[in-house]
Amino acid sequence: MKPKILLVDDEANVLQAYARVLRGRFALDTALGGEAALECMADRGPYAVVVSDMRMPGMDGVTFLAWSMAQHPDTVRIMLTGNADQGTAMEAVNRGSIFRFLTKPCDSELLSQTLDLAVRQHQLITAEKSLVEDTLKGAIRMLVELLSCLDPISFGRAQAMAAHAEAIAREMSMENPWVLGIASILSQIGILTVPEGVATKLQTGTFLTSAERDLANRIPEIGADLIRNIPRLEEVAEAVLYMNKNLNGTGYPPDDKKDQDIPLGGRILRVVWDYERLLPKFSGPLSALRDMEGRTTWYDLDVLRAFKRCLEREDTEAPSTPTQRIGLHELRIGHVLLAGIETVDGLLVVPEATVIGLAHLQKLRNFARLSGIREPLIVKGEPA
The missing domain is CATH 1.10.3210.10 (Hypothetical protein af1432)
Incomplete structure:
Protein backbone atom coordinates (compact mmCIF):
# COMPACT_ATOMS: atom_id res chain seq x y z
CA MET A 1 0.00 0.00 0.00
CA LYS A 2 1.37 3.42 -0.99
CA PRO A 3 2.00 5.92 1.84
CA LYS A 4 -0.71 8.59 2.12
CA ILE A 5 0.55 12.14 1.52
CA LEU A 6 -1.37 15.44 1.73
CA LEU A 7 -0.07 18.52 -0.15
CA VAL A 8 -1.44 21.91 0.94
CA ASP A 9 -0.97 25.17 -0.99
CA ASP A 10 -3.11 28.14 -2.00
CA GLU A 11 -1.84 27.98 -5.62
CA ALA A 12 -3.52 25.32 -7.74
CA ASN A 13 -0.73 25.29 -10.36
CA VAL A 14 1.88 24.49 -7.66
CA LEU A 15 -0.22 21.57 -6.40
CA GLN A 16 -0.69 20.27 -9.94
CA ALA A 17 3.04 20.45 -10.65
CA TYR A 18 3.98 18.48 -7.53
CA ALA A 19 1.16 16.00 -8.09
CA ARG A 20 2.43 15.15 -11.59
CA VAL A 21 5.82 14.21 -10.15
CA LEU A 22 4.71 12.41 -6.98
CA ARG A 23 1.41 10.70 -7.73
CA GLY A 24 2.92 7.48 -9.05
CA ARG A 25 4.92 6.88 -5.87
CA PHE A 26 2.45 7.96 -3.18
CA ALA A 27 -1.29 7.91 -2.46
CA LEU A 28 -1.57 11.65 -2.95
CA ASP A 29 -4.28 14.14 -1.97
CA THR A 30 -4.14 17.91 -2.48
CA ALA A 31 -5.91 20.73 -0.64
CA LEU A 32 -6.25 24.34 -1.79
CA GLY A 33 -5.56 26.20 1.46
CA GLY A 34 -5.58 25.45 5.18
CA GLU A 35 -9.35 25.25 5.64
CA ALA A 36 -9.68 22.73 2.80
CA ALA A 37 -6.81 20.74 4.33
CA LEU A 38 -8.68 20.48 7.64
CA GLU A 39 -11.68 19.00 5.82
CA CYS A 40 -9.43 16.62 3.91
CA MET A 41 -7.75 15.36 7.09
CA ALA A 42 -11.12 14.89 8.78
CA ASP A 43 -12.62 13.01 5.82
CA ARG A 44 -9.64 11.10 4.42
CA GLY A 45 -6.95 11.09 7.12
CA PRO A 46 -4.86 10.22 8.87
CA TYR A 47 -1.87 10.77 6.57
CA ALA A 48 1.69 9.56 6.90
CA VAL A 49 3.00 12.99 5.81
CA VAL A 50 1.53 16.45 5.27
CA VAL A 51 3.37 19.12 3.27
CA SER A 52 2.11 22.68 3.67
CA ASP A 53 2.96 26.06 2.22
CA MET A 54 3.67 28.76 4.80
CA ARG A 55 2.08 31.84 3.24
CA MET A 56 -1.61 31.18 2.60
CA PRO A 57 -4.63 33.48 2.96
CA GLY A 58 -6.90 32.66 5.89
CA MET A 59 -5.24 29.86 7.83
CA ASP A 60 -1.47 30.01 7.33
CA GLY A 61 0.82 26.99 7.26
CA VAL A 62 2.10 27.36 10.84
CA THR A 63 -1.45 27.37 12.21
CA PHE A 64 -2.52 24.42 10.06
CA LEU A 65 0.51 22.30 10.97
CA ALA A 66 0.10 23.12 14.67
CA TRP A 67 -3.50 21.88 14.42
CA SER A 68 -2.28 18.80 12.57
CA MET A 69 0.21 18.05 15.34
CA ALA A 70 -2.51 18.34 18.00
CA GLN A 71 -5.04 16.15 16.17
CA HIS A 72 -2.72 13.67 14.43
CA PRO A 73 0.57 13.55 16.37
CA ASP A 74 1.89 10.56 14.40
CA THR A 75 1.68 12.43 11.08
CA VAL A 76 5.05 13.81 9.92
CA ARG A 77 4.95 17.50 8.92
CA ILE A 78 6.97 19.33 6.24
CA MET A 79 6.79 23.08 5.50
CA LEU A 80 7.35 24.80 2.16
CA THR A 81 7.78 28.57 2.00
CA GLY A 82 9.19 31.30 -0.17
CA ASN A 83 10.21 33.10 2.99
CA ALA A 84 13.49 31.75 4.39
CA ASP A 85 13.24 34.05 7.41
CA GLN A 86 14.76 32.43 10.51
CA GLY A 87 11.95 33.66 12.74
CA THR A 88 9.34 32.01 10.53
CA ALA A 89 11.26 28.75 10.59
CA MET A 90 11.63 28.88 14.37
CA GLU A 91 7.90 29.52 14.90
CA ALA A 92 7.02 26.69 12.54
CA VAL A 93 9.32 24.23 14.31
CA ASN A 94 8.13 25.23 17.78
CA ARG A 95 4.40 25.25 17.06
CA GLY A 96 4.12 22.52 14.48
CA SER A 97 6.98 20.14 15.31
CA ILE A 98 8.24 20.31 11.72
CA PHE A 99 10.30 17.40 10.36
CA ARG A 100 11.82 19.39 7.47
CA PHE A 101 11.72 23.03 6.38
CA LEU A 102 12.12 23.54 2.60
CA THR A 103 12.39 26.77 0.63
CA LYS A 104 10.26 27.40 -2.48
CA PRO A 105 10.72 26.88 -5.30
CA CYS A 106 11.65 23.38 -4.20
CA ASP A 107 13.30 20.98 -6.63
CA SER A 108 11.00 18.00 -7.24
CA GLU A 109 13.83 15.53 -6.62
CA LEU A 110 14.63 17.15 -3.26
CA LEU A 111 10.95 17.07 -2.30
CA SER A 112 10.69 13.41 -3.33
CA GLN A 113 13.77 12.49 -1.28
CA THR A 114 12.45 14.42 1.71
CA LEU A 115 9.11 12.63 1.45
CA ASP A 116 10.92 9.27 1.47
CA LEU A 117 12.68 10.28 4.69
CA ALA A 118 9.41 11.52 6.18
CA VAL A 119 7.62 8.27 5.33
CA ARG A 120 10.44 6.34 6.98
CA GLN A 121 10.11 8.55 10.06
CA HIS A 122 6.36 7.85 10.16
CA GLN A 123 7.03 4.10 9.96
CA LEU A 124 9.46 4.36 12.89
CA ILE A 125 6.94 6.35 14.95
CA THR A 126 4.07 3.94 14.34
CA ALA A 127 6.26 0.85 14.84
CA GLU A 128 7.50 2.17 18.19
CA LYS A 129 3.95 3.07 19.23
CA SER A 130 2.72 -0.41 18.27
CA LEU A 131 5.56 -2.00 20.25
CA VAL A 132 4.76 0.09 23.33
CA GLU A 133 1.03 -0.71 23.07
CA ASP A 134 1.70 -4.44 22.64
CA THR A 135 4.07 -4.38 25.62
CA LEU A 136 1.48 -2.56 27.72
CA LYS A 137 -1.26 -5.01 26.74
CA GLY A 138 1.01 -7.94 27.55
CA ALA A 139 1.89 -6.51 30.97
CA ILE A 140 -1.78 -5.92 31.79
CA ARG A 141 -2.73 -9.41 30.58
CA MET A 142 -0.09 -10.88 32.87
CA LEU A 143 -1.33 -8.83 35.85
CA VAL A 144 -4.93 -9.86 35.18
CA GLU A 145 -4.05 -13.56 34.97
CA LEU A 146 -1.95 -13.42 38.14
CA LEU A 147 -4.69 -11.61 40.06
CA SER A 148 -7.30 -14.15 39.00
CA CYS A 149 -5.00 -17.01 40.05
CA LEU A 150 -4.11 -15.48 43.41
CA PRO A 319 -28.26 -11.91 22.06
CA SER A 320 -28.53 -15.53 23.09
CA THR A 321 -25.12 -16.78 24.18
CA PRO A 322 -23.97 -20.07 22.62
CA THR A 323 -22.66 -22.41 25.29
CA GLN A 324 -20.46 -25.47 25.28
CA ARG A 325 -19.88 -28.07 27.96
CA ILE A 326 -16.32 -29.29 27.69
CA GLY A 327 -13.73 -31.25 29.61
CA LEU A 328 -10.67 -29.64 31.13
CA HIS A 329 -8.50 -31.15 28.38
CA GLU A 330 -10.57 -29.20 25.82
CA LEU A 331 -10.18 -25.81 27.54
CA ARG A 332 -8.17 -23.37 25.41
CA ILE A 333 -6.65 -19.90 25.75
CA GLY A 334 -9.38 -17.41 24.80
CA HIS A 335 -12.34 -19.44 26.10
CA VAL A 336 -14.76 -17.30 28.16
CA LEU A 337 -16.20 -18.98 31.25
CA LEU A 338 -19.98 -18.86 31.70
CA ALA A 339 -19.62 -20.47 35.13
CA GLY A 340 -16.79 -20.51 37.63
CA ILE A 341 -14.47 -23.51 37.76
CA GLU A 342 -14.24 -25.28 41.13
CA THR A 343 -12.36 -28.18 42.64
CA VAL A 344 -14.32 -31.32 43.54
CA ASP A 345 -14.33 -29.94 47.11
CA GLY A 346 -16.08 -26.73 46.01
CA LEU A 347 -13.10 -24.35 46.09
CA LEU A 348 -13.38 -21.63 43.43
CA VAL A 349 -10.31 -21.74 41.21
CA VAL A 350 -11.25 -19.46 38.29
CA PRO A 351 -14.33 -17.16 38.41
CA GLU A 352 -17.18 -16.76 35.94
CA ALA A 353 -16.59 -14.40 32.98
CA THR A 354 -12.82 -14.99 32.99
CA VAL A 355 -11.10 -15.04 29.60
CA ILE A 356 -8.80 -18.02 29.93
CA GLY A 357 -5.07 -17.32 29.67
CA LEU A 358 -1.93 -19.41 29.96
CA ALA A 359 -1.67 -18.90 33.74
CA HIS A 360 -5.25 -20.15 34.21
CA LEU A 361 -4.54 -23.32 32.24
CA GLN A 362 -1.42 -24.04 34.26
CA LYS A 363 -3.22 -23.42 37.55
CA LEU A 364 -6.16 -25.65 36.57
CA ARG A 365 -3.86 -28.49 35.52
CA ASN A 366 -2.05 -28.26 38.86
CA PHE A 367 -5.33 -28.35 40.80
CA ALA A 368 -6.56 -31.24 38.65
CA ARG A 369 -3.49 -33.30 39.57
CA LEU A 370 -3.77 -32.61 43.31
CA SER A 371 -7.48 -32.36 44.13
CA GLY A 372 -9.52 -32.74 40.93
CA ILE A 373 -11.67 -30.28 38.96
CA ARG A 374 -15.45 -30.45 38.57
CA GLU A 375 -16.42 -31.15 35.00
CA PRO A 376 -17.89 -30.38 32.56
CA LEU A 377 -16.78 -26.77 32.23
CA ILE A 378 -19.28 -24.29 30.75
CA VAL A 379 -17.80 -21.87 28.22
CA LYS A 380 -19.02 -19.40 25.60
CA GLY A 381 -18.81 -20.86 22.10
CA GLU A 382 -15.35 -20.98 20.56
CA PRO A 383 -12.19 -19.35 22.00
CA ALA A 384 -12.00 -15.60 21.35
Whole structure:
Protein backbone atom coordinates (compact mmCIF):
# COMPACT_ATOMS: atom_id res chain seq x y z
CA MET A 1 0.00 0.00 0.00
CA LYS A 2 1.37 3.42 -0.99
CA PRO A 3 2.00 5.92 1.84
CA LYS A 4 -0.71 8.59 2.12
CA ILE A 5 0.55 12.14 1.52
CA LEU A 6 -1.37 15.44 1.73
CA LEU A 7 -0.07 18.52 -0.15
CA VAL A 8 -1.44 21.91 0.94
CA ASP A 9 -0.97 25.17 -0.99
CA ASP A 10 -3.11 28.14 -2.00
CA GLU A 11 -1.84 27.98 -5.62
CA ALA A 12 -3.52 25.32 -7.74
CA ASN A 13 -0.73 25.29 -10.36
CA VAL A 14 1.88 24.49 -7.66
CA LEU A 15 -0.22 21.57 -6.40
CA GLN A 16 -0.69 20.27 -9.94
CA ALA A 17 3.04 20.45 -10.65
CA TYR A 18 3.98 18.48 -7.53
CA ALA A 19 1.16 16.00 -8.09
CA ARG A 20 2.43 15.15 -11.59
CA VAL A 21 5.82 14.21 -10.15
CA LEU A 22 4.71 12.41 -6.98
CA ARG A 23 1.41 10.70 -7.73
CA GLY A 24 2.92 7.48 -9.05
CA ARG A 25 4.92 6.88 -5.87
CA PHE A 26 2.45 7.96 -3.18
CA ALA A 27 -1.29 7.91 -2.46
CA LEU A 28 -1.57 11.65 -2.95
CA ASP A 29 -4.28 14.14 -1.97
CA THR A 30 -4.14 17.91 -2.48
CA ALA A 31 -5.91 20.73 -0.64
CA LEU A 32 -6.25 24.34 -1.79
CA GLY A 33 -5.56 26.20 1.46
CA GLY A 34 -5.58 25.45 5.18
CA GLU A 35 -9.35 25.25 5.64
CA ALA A 36 -9.68 22.73 2.80
CA ALA A 37 -6.81 20.74 4.33
CA LEU A 38 -8.68 20.48 7.64
CA GLU A 39 -11.68 19.00 5.82
CA CYS A 40 -9.43 16.62 3.91
CA MET A 41 -7.75 15.36 7.09
CA ALA A 42 -11.12 14.89 8.78
CA ASP A 43 -12.62 13.01 5.82
CA ARG A 44 -9.64 11.10 4.42
CA GLY A 45 -6.95 11.09 7.12
CA PRO A 46 -4.86 10.22 8.87
CA TYR A 47 -1.87 10.77 6.57
CA ALA A 48 1.69 9.56 6.90
CA VAL A 49 3.00 12.99 5.81
CA VAL A 50 1.53 16.45 5.27
CA VAL A 51 3.37 19.12 3.27
CA SER A 52 2.11 22.68 3.67
CA ASP A 53 2.96 26.06 2.22
CA MET A 54 3.67 28.76 4.80
CA ARG A 55 2.08 31.84 3.24
CA MET A 56 -1.61 31.18 2.60
CA PRO A 57 -4.63 33.48 2.96
CA GLY A 58 -6.90 32.66 5.89
CA MET A 59 -5.24 29.86 7.83
CA ASP A 60 -1.47 30.01 7.33
CA GLY A 61 0.82 26.99 7.26
CA VAL A 62 2.10 27.36 10.84
CA THR A 63 -1.45 27.37 12.21
CA PHE A 64 -2.52 24.42 10.06
CA LEU A 65 0.51 22.30 10.97
CA ALA A 66 0.10 23.12 14.67
CA TRP A 67 -3.50 21.88 14.42
CA SER A 68 -2.28 18.80 12.57
CA MET A 69 0.21 18.05 15.34
CA ALA A 70 -2.51 18.34 18.00
CA GLN A 71 -5.04 16.15 16.17
CA HIS A 72 -2.72 13.67 14.43
CA PRO A 73 0.57 13.55 16.37
CA ASP A 74 1.89 10.56 14.40
CA THR A 75 1.68 12.43 11.08
CA VAL A 76 5.05 13.81 9.92
CA ARG A 77 4.95 17.50 8.92
CA ILE A 78 6.97 19.33 6.24
CA MET A 79 6.79 23.08 5.50
CA LEU A 80 7.35 24.80 2.16
CA THR A 81 7.78 28.57 2.00
CA GLY A 82 9.19 31.30 -0.17
CA ASN A 83 10.21 33.10 2.99
CA ALA A 84 13.49 31.75 4.39
CA ASP A 85 13.24 34.05 7.41
CA GLN A 86 14.76 32.43 10.51
CA GLY A 87 11.95 33.66 12.74
CA THR A 88 9.34 32.01 10.53
CA ALA A 89 11.26 28.75 10.59
CA MET A 90 11.63 28.88 14.37
CA GLU A 91 7.90 29.52 14.90
CA ALA A 92 7.02 26.69 12.54
CA VAL A 93 9.32 24.23 14.31
CA ASN A 94 8.13 25.23 17.78
CA ARG A 95 4.40 25.25 17.06
CA GLY A 96 4.12 22.52 14.48
CA SER A 97 6.98 20.14 15.31
CA ILE A 98 8.24 20.31 11.72
CA PHE A 99 10.30 17.40 10.36
CA ARG A 100 11.82 19.39 7.47
CA PHE A 101 11.72 23.03 6.38
CA LEU A 102 12.12 23.54 2.60
CA THR A 103 12.39 26.77 0.63
CA LYS A 104 10.26 27.40 -2.48
CA PRO A 105 10.72 26.88 -5.30
CA CYS A 106 11.65 23.38 -4.20
CA ASP A 107 13.30 20.98 -6.63
CA SER A 108 11.00 18.00 -7.24
CA GLU A 109 13.83 15.53 -6.62
CA LEU A 110 14.63 17.15 -3.26
CA LEU A 111 10.95 17.07 -2.30
CA SER A 112 10.69 13.41 -3.33
CA GLN A 113 13.77 12.49 -1.28
CA THR A 114 12.45 14.42 1.71
CA LEU A 115 9.11 12.63 1.45
CA ASP A 116 10.92 9.27 1.47
CA LEU A 117 12.68 10.28 4.69
CA ALA A 118 9.41 11.52 6.18
CA VAL A 119 7.62 8.27 5.33
CA ARG A 120 10.44 6.34 6.98
CA GLN A 121 10.11 8.55 10.06
CA HIS A 122 6.36 7.85 10.16
CA GLN A 123 7.03 4.10 9.96
CA LEU A 124 9.46 4.36 12.89
CA ILE A 125 6.94 6.35 14.95
CA THR A 126 4.07 3.94 14.34
CA ALA A 127 6.26 0.85 14.84
CA GLU A 128 7.50 2.17 18.19
CA LYS A 129 3.95 3.07 19.23
CA SER A 130 2.72 -0.41 18.27
CA LEU A 131 5.56 -2.00 20.25
CA VAL A 132 4.76 0.09 23.33
CA GLU A 133 1.03 -0.71 23.07
CA ASP A 134 1.70 -4.44 22.64
CA THR A 135 4.07 -4.38 25.62
CA LEU A 136 1.48 -2.56 27.72
CA LYS A 137 -1.26 -5.01 26.74
CA GLY A 138 1.01 -7.94 27.55
CA ALA A 139 1.89 -6.51 30.97
CA ILE A 140 -1.78 -5.92 31.79
CA ARG A 141 -2.73 -9.41 30.58
CA MET A 142 -0.09 -10.88 32.87
CA LEU A 143 -1.33 -8.83 35.85
CA VAL A 144 -4.93 -9.86 35.18
CA GLU A 145 -4.05 -13.56 34.97
CA LEU A 146 -1.95 -13.42 38.14
CA LEU A 147 -4.69 -11.61 40.06
CA SER A 148 -7.30 -14.15 39.00
CA CYS A 149 -5.00 -17.01 40.05
CA LEU A 150 -4.11 -15.48 43.41
CA ASP A 151 -7.56 -14.18 44.35
CA PRO A 152 -10.36 -15.56 42.13
CA ILE A 153 -13.18 -14.06 44.24
CA SER A 154 -11.93 -10.47 44.09
CA PHE A 155 -11.00 -10.88 40.44
CA GLY A 156 -14.47 -12.22 39.66
CA ARG A 157 -16.00 -9.00 40.98
CA ALA A 158 -13.50 -6.91 39.05
CA GLN A 159 -14.30 -8.81 35.83
CA ALA A 160 -17.99 -8.13 36.35
CA MET A 161 -17.24 -4.43 36.82
CA ALA A 162 -15.14 -4.05 33.69
CA ALA A 163 -17.81 -4.39 31.00
CA HIS A 164 -20.19 -2.04 32.82
CA ALA A 165 -17.52 0.59 33.52
CA GLU A 166 -16.35 0.66 29.91
CA ALA A 167 -19.94 0.84 28.65
CA ILE A 168 -20.64 3.84 30.91
CA ALA A 169 -17.44 5.54 29.73
CA ARG A 170 -18.55 5.15 26.11
CA GLU A 171 -22.05 6.35 26.93
CA MET A 172 -20.56 9.48 28.52
CA SER A 173 -18.21 10.00 25.52
CA MET A 174 -15.00 9.61 27.48
CA GLU A 175 -11.96 10.01 25.25
CA ASN A 176 -10.40 6.70 26.31
CA PRO A 177 -13.13 4.31 27.52
CA TRP A 178 -10.62 1.44 27.63
CA VAL A 179 -9.12 3.16 30.68
CA LEU A 180 -12.20 2.21 32.71
CA GLY A 181 -12.09 -1.41 31.58
CA ILE A 182 -8.48 -1.74 32.69
CA ALA A 183 -9.10 0.27 35.87
CA SER A 184 -11.95 -2.07 36.82
CA ILE A 185 -9.91 -5.21 36.27
CA LEU A 186 -6.94 -3.85 38.22
CA SER A 187 -9.02 -2.12 40.91
CA GLN A 188 -8.60 -4.96 43.39
CA ILE A 189 -4.87 -5.51 42.95
CA GLY A 190 -4.25 -3.75 46.26
CA ILE A 191 -6.05 -6.54 48.13
CA LEU A 192 -3.06 -8.79 47.48
CA THR A 193 -1.07 -6.71 50.00
CA VAL A 194 -3.46 -7.06 52.97
CA PRO A 195 -3.39 -9.94 55.47
CA GLU A 196 -5.28 -13.02 54.29
CA GLY A 197 -7.73 -12.82 57.20
CA VAL A 198 -8.78 -9.29 56.27
CA ALA A 199 -9.16 -10.25 52.61
CA THR A 200 -11.37 -13.20 53.58
CA LYS A 201 -13.56 -10.96 55.76
CA LEU A 202 -13.99 -8.52 52.88
CA GLN A 203 -14.98 -11.28 50.46
CA THR A 204 -17.51 -12.82 52.85
CA GLY A 205 -18.93 -9.58 54.26
CA THR A 206 -17.75 -10.38 57.79
CA PHE A 207 -17.56 -7.60 60.42
CA LEU A 208 -14.28 -5.68 60.36
CA THR A 209 -12.54 -4.03 63.30
CA SER A 210 -11.77 -0.31 63.08
CA ALA A 211 -8.15 -1.00 62.13
CA GLU A 212 -9.20 -3.56 59.52
CA ARG A 213 -11.76 -1.15 58.06
CA ASP A 214 -9.11 1.55 57.77
CA LEU A 215 -6.84 -0.89 55.94
CA ALA A 216 -9.68 -1.95 53.63
CA ASN A 217 -10.40 1.68 52.76
CA ARG A 218 -6.79 2.11 51.69
CA ILE A 219 -6.85 -0.81 49.24
CA PRO A 220 -7.57 1.47 46.22
CA GLU A 221 -4.74 3.80 47.26
CA ILE A 222 -2.34 0.86 47.51
CA GLY A 223 -3.54 -0.43 44.13
CA ALA A 224 -3.12 3.00 42.53
CA ASP A 225 0.47 3.19 43.79
CA LEU A 226 1.20 -0.23 42.27
CA ILE A 227 -0.44 0.67 38.94
CA ARG A 228 1.58 3.91 38.64
CA ASN A 229 4.69 1.78 38.16
CA ILE A 230 3.38 0.89 34.68
CA PRO A 231 4.03 3.67 32.10
CA ARG A 232 0.94 5.21 30.44
CA LEU A 233 -1.46 3.98 33.13
CA GLU A 234 -1.59 7.24 35.10
CA GLU A 235 -5.28 7.78 34.26
CA VAL A 236 -6.05 4.20 35.30
CA ALA A 237 -4.29 4.73 38.64
CA GLU A 238 -6.23 7.94 39.28
CA ALA A 239 -9.58 6.23 38.63
CA VAL A 240 -8.70 3.41 41.04
CA LEU A 241 -7.52 5.88 43.70
CA TYR A 242 -10.93 7.62 43.81
CA MET A 243 -13.23 4.59 43.54
CA ASN A 244 -14.19 4.84 47.26
CA LYS A 245 -14.76 8.61 47.17
CA ASN A 246 -18.32 9.88 47.67
CA LEU A 247 -19.65 12.75 45.57
CA ASN A 248 -19.95 15.00 48.65
CA GLY A 249 -16.24 14.61 49.41
CA THR A 250 -16.50 11.99 52.16
CA GLY A 251 -14.81 8.63 51.82
CA TYR A 252 -11.30 7.86 50.59
CA PRO A 253 -8.85 9.32 49.90
CA PRO A 254 -9.56 11.95 52.61
CA ASP A 255 -8.71 15.00 50.50
CA ASP A 256 -10.73 18.11 49.55
CA LYS A 257 -12.02 16.85 46.19
CA LYS A 258 -15.78 16.62 45.72
CA ASP A 259 -18.45 16.77 43.01
CA GLN A 260 -16.94 17.33 39.54
CA ASP A 261 -13.42 17.71 40.96
CA ILE A 262 -13.39 13.96 41.55
CA PRO A 263 -12.04 12.33 38.36
CA LEU A 264 -14.84 10.94 36.19
CA GLY A 265 -13.13 7.54 36.16
CA GLY A 266 -13.31 7.41 39.94
CA ARG A 267 -16.99 8.40 39.93
CA ILE A 268 -17.76 5.63 37.44
CA LEU A 269 -15.87 2.98 39.44
CA ARG A 270 -17.67 4.14 42.59
CA VAL A 271 -21.00 3.34 40.94
CA VAL A 272 -20.14 -0.01 39.34
CA TRP A 273 -18.29 -1.35 42.39
CA ASP A 274 -21.24 -0.68 44.71
CA TYR A 275 -23.66 -1.96 42.06
CA GLU A 276 -21.88 -5.34 41.93
CA ARG A 277 -22.00 -5.61 45.74
CA LEU A 278 -25.67 -4.59 45.94
CA LEU A 279 -27.02 -6.62 43.00
CA PRO A 280 -27.47 -9.95 44.88
CA LYS A 281 -29.76 -8.18 47.38
CA PHE A 282 -32.27 -7.02 44.75
CA SER A 283 -34.62 -8.63 42.26
CA GLY A 284 -32.79 -7.29 39.23
CA PRO A 285 -30.32 -4.74 37.86
CA LEU A 286 -32.72 -1.80 37.57
CA SER A 287 -34.11 -2.24 41.08
CA ALA A 288 -30.55 -2.16 42.46
CA LEU A 289 -29.89 0.99 40.47
CA ARG A 290 -33.07 2.65 41.78
CA ASP A 291 -31.83 2.09 45.33
CA MET A 292 -28.54 3.77 44.44
CA GLU A 293 -30.34 6.76 42.90
CA GLY A 294 -31.62 7.65 46.36
CA ARG A 295 -28.08 8.20 47.63
CA THR A 296 -27.46 11.54 45.94
CA THR A 297 -24.53 12.45 48.19
CA TRP A 298 -22.63 9.30 47.20
CA TYR A 299 -23.05 8.93 43.45
CA ASP A 300 -22.90 11.16 40.39
CA LEU A 301 -26.44 11.19 38.95
CA ASP A 302 -25.10 11.65 35.42
CA VAL A 303 -23.13 8.42 35.83
CA LEU A 304 -26.20 6.62 37.20
CA ARG A 305 -28.34 7.83 34.28
CA ALA A 306 -25.71 6.68 31.77
CA PHE A 307 -25.53 3.32 33.55
CA LYS A 308 -29.31 2.98 33.42
CA ARG A 309 -29.31 3.54 29.66
CA CYS A 310 -26.61 0.88 29.27
CA LEU A 311 -28.55 -1.65 31.37
CA GLU A 312 -31.78 -0.97 29.45
CA ARG A 313 -29.95 -1.54 26.16
CA GLU A 314 -28.42 -4.75 27.46
CA ASP A 315 -31.87 -5.97 28.42
CA THR A 316 -33.36 -5.34 24.97
CA GLU A 317 -30.35 -6.15 22.76
CA ALA A 318 -28.72 -9.06 24.58
CA PRO A 319 -28.26 -11.91 22.06
CA SER A 320 -28.53 -15.53 23.09
CA THR A 321 -25.12 -16.78 24.18
CA PRO A 322 -23.97 -20.07 22.62
CA THR A 323 -22.66 -22.41 25.29
CA GLN A 324 -20.46 -25.47 25.28
CA ARG A 325 -19.88 -28.07 27.96
CA ILE A 326 -16.32 -29.29 27.69
CA GLY A 327 -13.73 -31.25 29.61
CA LEU A 328 -10.67 -29.64 31.13
CA HIS A 329 -8.50 -31.15 28.38
CA GLU A 330 -10.57 -29.20 25.82
CA LEU A 331 -10.18 -25.81 27.54
CA ARG A 332 -8.17 -23.37 25.41
CA ILE A 333 -6.65 -19.90 25.75
CA GLY A 334 -9.38 -17.41 24.80
CA HIS A 335 -12.34 -19.44 26.10
CA VAL A 336 -14.76 -17.30 28.16
CA LEU A 337 -16.20 -18.98 31.25
CA LEU A 338 -19.98 -18.86 31.70
CA ALA A 339 -19.62 -20.47 35.13
CA GLY A 340 -16.79 -20.51 37.63
CA ILE A 341 -14.47 -23.51 37.76
CA GLU A 342 -14.24 -25.28 41.13
CA THR A 343 -12.36 -28.18 42.64
CA VAL A 344 -14.32 -31.32 43.54
CA ASP A 345 -14.33 -29.94 47.11
CA GLY A 346 -16.08 -26.73 46.01
CA LEU A 347 -13.10 -24.35 46.09
CA LEU A 348 -13.38 -21.63 43.43
CA VAL A 349 -10.31 -21.74 41.21
CA VAL A 350 -11.25 -19.46 38.29
CA PRO A 351 -14.33 -17.16 38.41
CA GLU A 352 -17.18 -16.76 35.94
CA ALA A 353 -16.59 -14.40 32.98
CA THR A 354 -12.82 -14.99 32.99
CA VAL A 355 -11.10 -15.04 29.60
CA ILE A 356 -8.80 -18.02 29.93
CA GLY A 357 -5.07 -17.32 29.67
CA LEU A 358 -1.93 -19.41 29.96
CA ALA A 359 -1.67 -18.90 33.74
CA HIS A 360 -5.25 -20.15 34.21
CA LEU A 361 -4.54 -23.32 32.24
CA GLN A 362 -1.42 -24.04 34.26
CA LYS A 363 -3.22 -23.42 37.55
CA LEU A 364 -6.16 -25.65 36.57
CA ARG A 365 -3.86 -28.49 35.52
CA ASN A 366 -2.05 -28.26 38.86
CA PHE A 367 -5.33 -28.35 40.80
CA ALA A 368 -6.56 -31.24 38.65
CA ARG A 369 -3.49 -33.30 39.57
CA LEU A 370 -3.77 -32.61 43.31
CA SER A 371 -7.48 -32.36 44.13
CA GLY A 372 -9.52 -32.74 40.93
CA ILE A 373 -11.67 -30.28 38.96
CA ARG A 374 -15.45 -30.45 38.57
CA GLU A 375 -16.42 -31.15 35.00
CA PRO A 376 -17.89 -30.38 32.56
CA LEU A 377 -16.78 -26.77 32.23
CA ILE A 378 -19.28 -24.29 30.75
CA VAL A 379 -17.80 -21.87 28.22
CA LYS A 380 -19.02 -19.40 25.60
CA GLY A 381 -18.81 -20.86 22.10
CA GLU A 382 -15.35 -20.98 20.56
CA PRO A 383 -12.19 -19.35 22.00
CA ALA A 384 -12.00 -15.60 21.35
